Amino acid sequence: xxxxxxxxxxxxxxxxxxxxxxxxxxxxxxxxxxxxxxxxxxxxxxxxxxxxxxxxxxxxxxxxxxxxxxxxxxxxxxxxxxxxxxxxxxxxxxxxxxxxxxxxxxxxxxxxxxxxxxxxxxxxxxxxxxxxxxxxxxxxxxxxxxxxxxxxxxxxxxxxxxxxxxxxxxxxxxxxxxxxxxxxxxxxxxxxxxxxxxxxxxxxxxxxxxxxxxxxxxxxxxxxxxxxxxxxxxxxxxxxxxxxxxxxxxxxxxxxxxxxxxxxxxxxxxxxxxxxxxxxxxxxxxxxxxxxxxxxxxxxxxxxxxxxxxxxxxxxxxxxxxxxxxxxxxxxxxxxxxxxxxxxxxxxxxxxxxxxxxxxxxxxxxxxxxxxxxxxxxxxxxxxxxxxxxxxxxxxxxxxxxxxxxxxxxxxxxxxxxxxxxxxxxxxxxxxxxxxxxxxxxxxxxxxx
Amino acid sequence: xxxxxxxxxxxxxxxxxxxxxxxxxxxxxxxxxxxxxxxxxxxxxxxxxxxxxxxxxxxxxxxxxxxxxxxxxxxxxxxxxxxxxxxxxxxxxxxxxxxxxxxxxxxxxxxxxxxxxxxxxxxxxxxxxxxxxxxxxxxxxxxxxxxxxxxxxxxxxxxxxxxxxxxxxxxxxxxxxxxxxxxxxxxxxxxxxxxxxxxxxxxxxxxxxxxxxxxxxxxxxxxxxxxxxxxxxxxxxxxxxxxxxxxxxxxxxxxxxxxxxxxxxxxxxxxxxxxxxxxxxxxxxxxxxxxxxxxxxxxxxxxxxxxxxxxxxxxxxxxxxxxxxxxxxxxxxxxxxxxxxxxxxxxxxxxxxxxxxxxxxxxxxxxxxxxxxxxxxxxxxxxxxxxxxxxxxxxxxxxxxxxxxxxxxxxxxxxxxxxxxxxxxxxxxxxxxxxxxxxxxxxxxxxx
Numbered sequence: 044x045x046x047x048x049x050x051x052x053x054x055x056x057x058x059x060x061x062x063x064x065x066x067x068x069x070x071x072x073x074x075x076x077x078x079x080x081x082x083x084x085x086x087x088x089x090x091x092x093x094x095x096x097x098x099x100x101x102x103x104x105x106x107x108x109x110x111x112x113x114x115x116x117x118x119x120x121x122x123x124x125x126x127x128x129x130x131x132x133x134x135x136x137x138x139x140x141x142x143x144x145x146x147x148x149x150x151x152x153x154x155x156x157x158x159x160x161x162x163x164x165x166x167x168x169x170x171x172x173x174x175x176x177x178x179x180x181x182x183x184x185x186x187x188x189x190x191x192x193x194x195x196x197x198x199x200x201x202x203x204x205x206x207x208x209x210x211x212x213x214x215x216x217x218x219x220x221x222x223x224x225x226x227x228x229x230x231x232x233x234x235x236x237x238x239x240x241x242x243x244x245x246x247x248x249x250x251x252x253x254x255x256x257x258x259x260x261x262x263x264x265x266x267x268x269x270x271x272x273x274x275x276x277x278x279x280x281x282x283x284x285x286x287x288x289x290x291x292x293x294x295x296x297x298x299x300x301x302x303x304x305x306x307x308x309x310x311x312x313x314x315x316x317x318x319x320x321x322x323x324x325x326x327x328x329x330x331x332x333x334x335x336x337x338x339x340x341x342x343x344x345x346x347x348x349x350x351x352x353x354x355x356x357x358x359x360x361x362x363x364x365x366x367x368x369x370x371x372x373x374x375x376x377x378x379x380x381x382x383x384x385x386x387x388x389x390x391x392x393x394x395x396x397x398x399x400x401x402x403x404x405x406x407x408x409x410x411x412x413x414x415x416x417x418x419x420x421x422x423x424x425x426x427x428x429x430x431x432x433x434x435x436x437x438x439x440x441x442x443x444x445x446x447x448x449x450x451x452x453x454x455x456x457x458x459x460x461x462x463x464x465x466x467x468x469x470x471x472x473x474x475x476x477x478x479x480x481x482x483x484x485x486x487x488x489x490x491x492x
Numbered sequence: 493x494x495x496x497x498x499x500x501x502x503x504x505x506x507x508x509x510x511x512x513x514x515x516x517x518x519x520x521x522x523x524x525x526x527x528x529x530x531x532x533x534x535x536x537x538x539x540x541x542x543x544x545x546x547x548x549x550x551x552x553x554x555x556x557x558x559x560x561x562x563x564x565x566x567x568x569x570x571x572x573x574x575x576x577x578x579x580x581x582x583x584x585x586x587x588x589x590x591x592x593x594x595x596x597x598x599x600x601x602x603x604x605x606x607x608x609x610x611x612x613x614x615x616x617x618x619x620x621x622x623x624x625x626x627x628x629x630x631x632x633x634x635x636x637x638x639x640x641x642x643x644x645x646x647x648x649x650x651x652x653x654x655x656x657x658x659x660x661x662x663x664x665x666x667x668x669x670x671x672x673x674x675x676x677x678x679x680x681x682x683x684x685x686x687x688x689x690x691x692x693x694x695x696x697x698x699x700x701x702x703x704x705x706x707x708x709x710x711x712x713x714x715x716x717x718x719x720x721x722x723x724x725x726x727x728x729x730x731x732x733x734x735x736x737x738x739x740x741x742x743x744x745x746x747x748x749x750x751x752x753x754x755x756x757x758x759x760x761x762x763x764x765x766x767x768x769x770x771x772x773x774x775x776x777x778x779x780x781x782x783x784x785x786x787x788x789x790x791x792x793x794x795x796x797x798x799x800x801x802x803x804x805x806x807x808x809x810x811x812x813x814x815x816x817x818x819x820x821x822x823x824x825x826x827x828x829x830x831x832x833x834x835x836x837x838x839x840x841x842x843x844x845x846x847x848x849x850x851x852x853x854x855x856x857x858x859x860x861x862x863x864x865x866x867x868x869x870x871x872x873x874x875x876x877x878x879x880x881x882x883x884x885x886x887x888x889x890x891x892x893x894x895x896x897x898x899x900x901x902x903x904x905x906x907x908x909x910x911x912x913x914x915x916x917x918x919x920x921x922x923x924x925x926x927x928x929x930x931x932x933x934x935x936x937x938x939x940x
Contacts, residue, residue, distance in 0.1 A: 151543075166777060329623070
């Protein structure tokens with residue numbers, strides 16, 4: 044079937060008219076629910092620096108699944124959930140034991156617990172699947188817990204997922220203040236008498252719960268990714284915790300939906316099995332993270348690069364303006380400074396200065412015209428403000444920071460680009476409107492008032 | 493006779509299996525993989541980047557799939573050349589190397605150029621790479637020999653001759669040579685960045701080489717133990733070794749030995765278990781054996797083990813009890829002509845229930861530090877000498893706290909009570925010198 048046909052089929056299934064509406068609807072519901080819950084809880088997890096802890100817990104759930112299966116003798120959801128819950132909590136306890144009673148560091152103890160539990164899980168699975176007989180036959184599909192498979196979600200699974208989502212969201216809603224203060228300011232939390240240990244353990248239990256119910260959809264290896272990637276994306280897009288939680292939940296849910304869709308459309312094989320959604324969901328979420336990493340307005344690489352560029356250009360132009368002002372002070376005509384003069388003032392080759400002066404174009408402060416730097420009135424005004432700030436700062440450094448007169452120029456040269464009107468006014472007040480700078484040069488007057 | 497034969501038959505069966513079916517090649521493969529993982533893992537562990545192994549082992553998957561895919565496009569047919577080094581293998585290695593390095597660089601870029609924390613970056617990148625690999629495999633290799641299960645379980649069982657082992661052998665030799673040749677550089681760049689900068693050692697190049705070797709080791713281990721279980725061999729034997737020694741060279745050697753022994757015992761146990769009707773695979777068994785080694789070391793390590801810690805704590809506690817008992821008898825009995833003291837009196841003075849001192853009393857009596865008569869407890873000369881030393885330390889410390897630290901007279905007793913059990917003779921001598929051999933303590937009692 045073509046891509047378009049598959050898409051049509053997918054949405055037909057969603058509204059109940061396709062060939063397999065039941066399984067598609069429960070796959071989408073399950074993936075969205077677990078994406079949403081993981082996203083919401085994950086915000087706290089990454090801020091609490093528990094990302095790798097979550098990964099460890101997820102891997103560590105595997106032996107629980109295997110033992111739950113062996114004890115129950117079937118793939119009954121409650122048994123497997125209980126097994127993995129117990130295994131996760133045991134793994135958390137083992138990690139703590141290792142770090143507190145030996146010199147092994149945090150990250151290594153996570154790695155040890157992870158591979159220890161995971162090895163036991165794989166070991167048990169390899170036994171179960173090789174065993175044959177009654178148990179071996181029932182075990183087919185237990186492998187699904189490795190990658191996850193949204194196509195095998197049953198109503199019971201959905202019920203568990205929905206109740207876990209309800210519990211997690213309710214706890215987050217009820218204790219939002221307490222949990223966030225225990226994350227951001229542990230000592231404050233202690234000082235106002237909140238039981239911080241309780242909230243930390245609460246977070247741990249919720250984490251285990253979420254991992255365990257999402258295991259069937261996302262698999263032990265990938266479930267932690269959904270606890271980390273959407274929150275990290277949201278973290279790059281907003282600075283407010285409530286918004287981050289909300290955004291990350293939405294992103295998680297979207298990734299869940301999109302992953303199941305992609306799986307249905309692209310990866311479905313002849314027997315109608317996709318990868319199971321887990322891999323596609325994680326890949327989609329990761330693409331989102333990469334997009335935010337590049338293009339987030341505040342914290343993205345691109346935005347920062349552009350801001351950096353703009354600042355560089357502004358500094359370059361302003362340096363030209365101050366050079367021009369100095370020439371003007373010595374009797375030159377500020378409105379049109381010859382490039383040759385500018386070059387000798389700056390100690391550059393005229394060709395280099397010409398290249399720099401060309402970059403004044405488009406600034407509104409001036410432009411290069413017939414080998415002169417022509418400054419507009421606003422350019423001249425800016426040059427005056429810069430010079431005033433520069434020299435006031437020099438005096439400030441000399442008087443208040445007790446620097447020698449020949450040591451103050453470099454500091455002023457850097458700060459002149461960042462002095463705003465408010466700071467300049469404060470400097471004036473502090474220094475009693477001086478007239479000359481430490482080098483004996485006149486300080487350009489401020490706004491006529 | 494027949495009964496004996498019957499009873500012995502399982503043992504004989506095992507012995508037979510041991511010699512006949514204990515296949516050489518899988519064992520050799522396992523040994524080689526665990527050797528190189530044990531060595532490399534130690535370096536990453538001491539550099540506090542233990543989980544980088546985790547990240548690389550997950551993220552080579554798309555590289556392997558991509559390499560295989562590219563090989564299928566570029567190569568007409570898979571020509572098998574000498575020693576298993578087929579062109580396809582080279583493609584896979586190159587792909588894995590690229591993916592491994594790309595993932596570590598992406599992790600680095602994510603936390604260096606945005607406000608994402610390093611652990612979050614790690615946790616975000618490697619599952620994503622892994623998921624990408626899974627999708628590639630599902631899209632392009634659904635019907636080939638490329639087995640998803642191999643990712644998890646490894647395929648030590650499918651190694652039949654030298655050709656399968658050759659790449660791993662090559663990799664292990666490379667790793668061992670690297671460690672022999674650059675031991676000093678590895679040591680310095682791992683522990684002292686400033687020194688390596690001062691010596692002009694190429695820290696960045698060393699990192700790159702180590703990560704490349706790691707990626708190589710992970711790829712060749714991929715076939716043997718599976719992509720995920722390789723973490724067990726990268727982290728657990730080094731951690732086990734770290735529990736037993738603090739010296740880098742010893743940790744390195746111990747870690748290699750633990751890796752080798754886990755591989756050997758794991759292969760052996762798989763066969764024993766098979767005979768016992770518990771059929772498993774070699775790779776996970778090896779990982780479980782490695783884990784057991786770690787747990788044993790965690791509990792029984794002579795210096796750092798939980799057991800040793802508990803014993804040390806107990807020994808200290810009972811020594812403190814004994815010393816407190818002696819001190820209490822000494823103080824209650826008076827110095828020049830001692831009176832007998834009952835256990836109850838001694839305990840009441842210390843604020844303990846009397847039964848808590850029973851064992852301490854017994855131990856002191858056996859050592860001849862006190863005698864128990866019908867009237868109560870009496871110190872012997874030996875006991876008097878010992879307790880004199882302790883009380884001397886106690887009172888000297890009190891004087892020290894008042895004279896040198898300016899503590900108030902009524903605040904010094906509790907602190908001295910704690911420290912009297914830990915004062916070394918050399919420290920007592922220094923205190924004497926510092927305080928000018930005082931005769932009386934701040935409360936006016938005589939210093940013995």
